[in-house]
Amino acid sequence: MWKRDFFKRFLPQAIGSVRRMVDQREHVSHRYLTGTGIEIGALHNPLPVPKQAQVRYVDRLPLPELRQHYPELNHLPMVTVDVVDDGETLATLADASQDFVIANHFLEHCQNPIRALVNMFRVLKPQGILYTSVPDKRLTFDRDRPVTELSHLIRDYEQGPQISRQAAFEEYVRLVDKVTDPAKAREKIDHYLAIDYSIHYHAWTEVEMLELLVYLHKVLKLPFDVEYLARNEIEIVMILRK
Secondary structure, eight states: OHHHHHHHHHHHHHHHHHHHHHHHHHHHHHHHOOEEEEEESOTTOOOOOOTTEEEEEEESSOHHHHHHHOGGGTTSOOOOOSEEOOTTTOTTSOTTOEEEEEEETOGGGOSSHHHHHHHHHHHEEEEEEEEEEEEBGGGSTTTTSOOOOHHHHHHHHHHOTHHHHHHHHHHHHHHTSOOOSHHHHHHHHHHHHHHTOOOOOOOBOHHHHHHHHHHHHHTSOOOOEEEEEEEETTEEEEEEEO
């Protein structure tokens, strides 16, 4: 009985929230995106784009391997991967070659988010658009995790993310998967490490994202203007123009 009452009460609210989030994403994309560009890590949830925008999809694995890696998504349609590449490096893409880069709910999966952002701006043309969003940790399964401080991101950028990778998996298993038994936690951590599972390595709110943008602009001298920054249901959407 409680399950029926729960879904009757909360499922329509959740569906409504997702619809509002998608509608707002589409509204913003139609305002800013044109030309040819890429979307990184779209999987089953590509950004709706206007007719004047042509998208190629980038992911670290071809589609059949992505389905093996994410069996929980096998019942959902997924985009065809056009470019197999590491989304943090975009090594196959030339400098100043893209009118736009889309990266929704991707940065939290990056072991080195600053490096990823540097490379996104590298491949953008002058006046190109970075459309990115990150979940607000307070409204997702990351709610019990501490925020990722800017100093952590800078250390990963300067020294390499391997120094914090193990701790990220341990935190994820303990505070997201809620595994309390030490032996079972160790088993799950080792499994995630072995398959290089794409966890949320980082967790943010708007404040931390604003701090990161200031660092990118003032310290790394990335040339961009903040065209748009707003909460969209459980996420924070940012439009940055090179």
